Amino acid sequence: MAKEKGHPKRGISVYSYQALLGKTMTLDDAFREMYDCGATCFELLTSYIEGYPNPSPAWVDHYWMLCDKYQLQPAELGHWAENHLHRGPGASDEEMVEQLKQDFRLANLLGFKTLRTKITCLNDLCDPEPGWQSYIEKALPWAEKYDVRMQNEVHRPTTLHTPHIREEYMAFIDRTKTKHFGFNVDFGTFQFKPADNDPMAAMWGFDDISKPEEIVEFLPYCWTCHAKFTNMDENFEETTIPYREIIGLMVDNGWSGNLLSEYEGPLAFGAINDPKAAMDLIPDQLRRHHIMLHNILGY
Amino acid sequence: MLEFQPVQQRGFHNTCDENGNVNGFEFDFATPYYKGLWLTQCRFGNVIVDGETFDRDSLAFVYNGFDYSREELFDTKIYWQFREPITIRVSKPGGLALGYHDVTFQFGWVLNYNGAPEKEPDGSGLGNAQFMFGTDFSRRMLLAR
Numbered sequence: 001m002a003k004e005k006g007h008p009k010r011g012i013s014v015y016s017y018q019a020l021l022g023k024t025m026t027l028d029d030a031f032r033e034m035y036d037c038g039a040t041c042f043e044l045l046t047s048y049i050e051g052y053p054n055p056s057p058a059w060v061d062h063y064w065m066l067c068d069k070y071q072l073q074p075a076e077l078g079h080w081a082e083n084h085l086h087r088g089p090g091a092s093d094e095e096m097v098e099q100l101k102q103d104f105r106l107a108n109l110l111g112f113k114t115l116r117t118k119i120t121c122l123n124d125l126c127d128p129e130p131g132w133q134s135y136i137e138k139a140l141p142w143a144e145k146y147d148v149r150m151q152n153e154v155h156r157p158t159t160l161h162t163p164h165i166r167e168e169y170m171a172f173i174d175r176t177k178t179k180h181f182g183f184n185v186d187f188g189t190f191q192f193k194p195a196d197n198d199p200m201a202a203m204w205g206f207d208d209i210s211k212p213e214e215i216v217e218f219l220p221y222c223w224t225c226h227a228k229f230t231n232m233d234e235n236f237e238e239t240t241i242p243y244r245e246i247i248g249l250m251v252d253n254g255w256s257g258n259l260l261s262e263y264e265g266p267l268a269f270g271a272i273n274d275p276k277a278a279m280d281l282i283p284d285q286l287r288r289h290h291i292m293l294h295n296i297l298g299y
Numbered sequence: 300m301l302e303f304q305p306v307q308q309r310g311f312h313n314t315c316d317e318n319g320n321v322n323g324f325e326f327d328f329a330t331p332y333y334k335g336l337w338l339t340q341c342r343f344g345n346v347i348v349d350g351e352t353f354d355r356d357s358l359a360f361v362y363n364g365f366d367y368s369r370e371e372l373f374d375t376k377i378y379w380q381f382r383e384p385i386t387i388r389v390s391k392p393g394g395l396a397l398g399y400h401d402v403t404f405q406f407g408w409v410l411n412y413n414g415a416p417e418k419e420p421d422g423s424g425l426g427n428a429q430f431m432f433g434t435d436f437s438r439r440m441l442l443a444r
Binding site: 045047082089123129 | 303337
């Protein structure tokens with residue numbers, strides 16, 4: 001029997017606007033933009049919480065007003081599990097659990113059910129620093145208490161077949177049987193060519209990338225994915241990532257999570273050199289991306 | 300709202316002591332990164348103006364109204380808010396001449412992902428994020444006060 005089709009929610013990561021935030025755009029402006037795109041959910045990074053890690057009650061009230069006014073549901077809070085915030089050797093498990101608990105509480109306060117948890121790693125493939133299982137496992141009861149799911153981001157140049165994905169993260173899920181740890185598959189892992197004029201494109205090659213069909217096995221452990229994109233053309237198609245194939249597989253396999261647009265094209269870090277272009281093109285790229293998602297999903 | 304470049308021209312001026320004598324200059328700096336940072340993970344370097352170097356341990360870093368030395372920052376529990384500048388105050392009797400100056404500030408931080416661990420875990424280096432942004436942030440700025 002065919003599986004019931006999935007119904008992913010269209011959303012946006014506020015990270016997409018990072019080059020403009022605090023320069024020509026406020027958080028209020030970002031909410032307005034997301035509404036205009038037709039998004040229904042969003043990601044914040046902890047850094048975008050004014051006064052992090054202790055936002056004022058006035059800020060929290062304003063945040064909920066924005067969610068209400070622009071009809072946007074909190075989807076994912078992007079945060080970090082950082083072992084090296086101080087000089088000397090890394091943090092103890094107890095310090096790491098405190099760091100994680102602080103963000104779990106904030107996520108709970110702000111309505112986020114999923115987290116993109118960046119675990120400290122050792123190289124650009126994001127092989128995790130040994131010992132991560134210990135503090136993440138100790139944090140699981142707190143994730144349960146605060147009703148959040150940590151998700152390791154599978155981010156280019158990491159692929160879905162990079163050894164640590166299966167040997168470490170999937171093995172951890174298998175052993176602990178936890179429902180509070182999984183994956184945010186960033187679609188950049190499927191990117192097969194660079195966007196034109198992308199200053200970051202040369203950092204990693206395109207020889208070893210994830211194949212769209214690899215995502216199917218991971219869908220039961222994904223609640224939110226980053227719909228990464230680098231170049232939307234004027235026909236509302238992404239030119240560097242096989243979107244229709246990926247989303248088709250997700251929908252056909254019954255995935256109904258949060259699909260968050262994440263712009264990381266040439267102007268994501270190039271805005272310093274061309275502010276005018278960034279101000280015009282970044283919001284335009286997001287709008288194009290949501291027209292594409294609307295065309296693919298039918299809503 | 301900030302200017303696009305990490306080294307901010309807004310806030311660039313000479314400073315005076317309590318008697319009104321010009322004793323140095325200051326400017327604002329904001330990280331080029333997309334997120335805030337704990338001040339303990341930051342690695343602040345020297346200021347270089349028109350080729351003259353001002354050592355990192357002679358600088359005052361002003362955040363939220365408090366002055367810190369580079370060393371004192373390692374003992375703080377302060378999150379450097381996203382898009383909040385830090386003010387760098389430089390001691391120089393007589394200050395800078397009015398006019399254009401080439402200002403460089405050396406800055407790095409300890410990134411906990413996407414790269415190799417910091418080579419100098421005693422905090423003496425400029426962190427491990429050089430591969431993304433370099434460490435020397437320069438701007439030609441006009442001093443008018």
